[in-house]
Amino acid sequence: MEQLTDLKAILHSKRANIYYLEKCRVMQKDGRVLYLTEDQAEKRYWNIPIANTTVILLGTGTSITQAAVRMLSSAGVLIGFCGGGGTPLLSATEVEWLSPQSEYRPTEYLQGWMQFWFDDDKRLEVAKYFQQRRLAFMQKVWSSDRDLQAEGFYPDDMAMEKAIDQFHSKIDSALNVTELLTGEARFTKQLYAYAAQKTKHKEFIRNSDAEDLANEFLNHGNYLAYGLAATTLWVLGIPHGFAVMHGKTRRGALVFDVADLIKDTLILPWAFISAREQATEQEFRQQCLQSFTKHKALDFMFDTVKQMSLEGVHL
Structure with missing residues (x-):
């Protein structure tokens, strides 16, 4: 419970980050959410500061693990699937938002x-x-x-x-x-x-x-x-x-x-x-x-x- 409280310490209205990712894998590692990029020479891990993030857009060539989704949900980060460049892959396709699940939001x-x-x-x-x-x-x-x-x-x-x-x-x-x-x-x-x-x-x-x-x-x-x-x-x-x-x-x-x-x-x-x-x-x-x-x-x-x-x- 302590971890969940810390992840939501920054109000959504004050969060600074939106991420658009493509051609990478999003995963949970050592209690953090990272994305992995690969080229012929090396693999690189990049940290996502989820407590200060509002939205992550996943473009073409991305994958995400269940553990990463669980951590993003705990931090109240929305996940959107989209086409290349942050826009729909097809003109008739809208971004689909995965909303974090919480029954304790205000009514x-x-x-x-x-x-x-x-x-x-x-x-x-x-x-x-x-x-x-x-x-x-x-x-x-x-x-x-x-x-x-x-x-x-x-x-x-x-x-x-x-x-x-x-x-x-x-x-x-x-x-x-x-x-x-x-x-x-x-x-x-x-x-x-x-x-x-x-x-x-x-x-x-x-x-x-x-x-x-x-x-x-x-x-x-x-x-x-x-x-x-x-x-x-x-x-x-x-x-x-x-x-x-x-x-x-x-x-x-x-x-x-x-x-x-x-x-x-x-x-x-x-x-x-x-x-x-x-x-x-x-x-x-x-x-x-x-x-x-x-x-x-x-x-x-x-x-x-x-x-x-x-x-x-x-x-």
């Missing part, structure tokens, strides 16, 4: 969520609140992040200011989730155009199956955000199926709702910047993780979901 957040979720009007109001928080986070981050500003990303640029104002109006006037999704799709399209213009990326079209670097980095970065969202919901004990915006027919849709809080703010601009710089996947991933930590993305997700769990019924 108050799920109970609060369910109090409003079956009411269509209240669920719409929560969806609107999520989008408002998303815009507020973008304005806050882009107004203070000097690295993004050095690349020309400002929330008060004429084009961005107009797009944000239009989306705010659409959020306020939306009578149902379909109208809200329509406004969100238009706003995202404007963001792509803005980022493409700032990074001189000609004729960009968002296509998750495309093989250009910008699209590949968007796919990769989005799945990092999905990992944070899945972690947030698991820790708070809220099942992924109780979405407020992306539809009740998709089993994991609430993950997409929560990931949207930070995705466009932190992933989208760096995907375009990294593509222009011809960065490697590892360099892009490291930039995303630095941004998550710098702007306390996981804290923001936790605060937003907890607030809605406890206050959504009063909207």
Whole structure:
């Protein structure tokens, strides 16, 4: 029991690491979780600090032992299986999350969520609140992040200011989730155009199956955000199926709702910047993780979901 307590000593909202692994074996050895890489010359073992890790993505050519899964579960680390580069192997395949099993997670957040979720009007109001928080986070981050500003990303640029104002109006006037999704799709399209213009990326079209670097980095970065969202919901004990915006027919849709809080703010601009710089996947991933930590993305997700769990019924 002492070991389990130590492994969970760091709150999930404060953990710093996300791992993407490929062509290696993950195992437990001497009370630690390691991954083994092999080449013709030698074998190398690398330690994973599981107490300070939120998500591990296992890409192509990986295997994991039962003992390693048991230790990761004890530390509350989510495991995701994905294709190469952190994105699905096939376009129709979603990342599958293996959630640590614990019957001692809080119940108050799920109970609060369910109090409003079956009411269509209240669920719409929560969806609107999520989008408002998303815009507020973008304005806050882009107004203070000097690295993004050095690349020309400002929330008060004429084009961005107009797009944000239009989306705010659409959020306020939306009578149902379909109208809200329509406004969100238009706003995202404007963001792509803005980022493409700032990074001189000609004729960009968002296509998750495309093989250009910008699209590949968007796919990769989005799945990092999905990992944070899945972690947030698991820790708070809220099942992924109780979405407020992306539809009740998709089993994991609430993950997409929560990931949207930070995705466009932190992933989208760096995907375009990294593509222009011809960065490697590892360099892009490291930039995303630095941004998550710098702007306390996981804290923001936790605060937003907890607030809605406890206050959504009063909207």
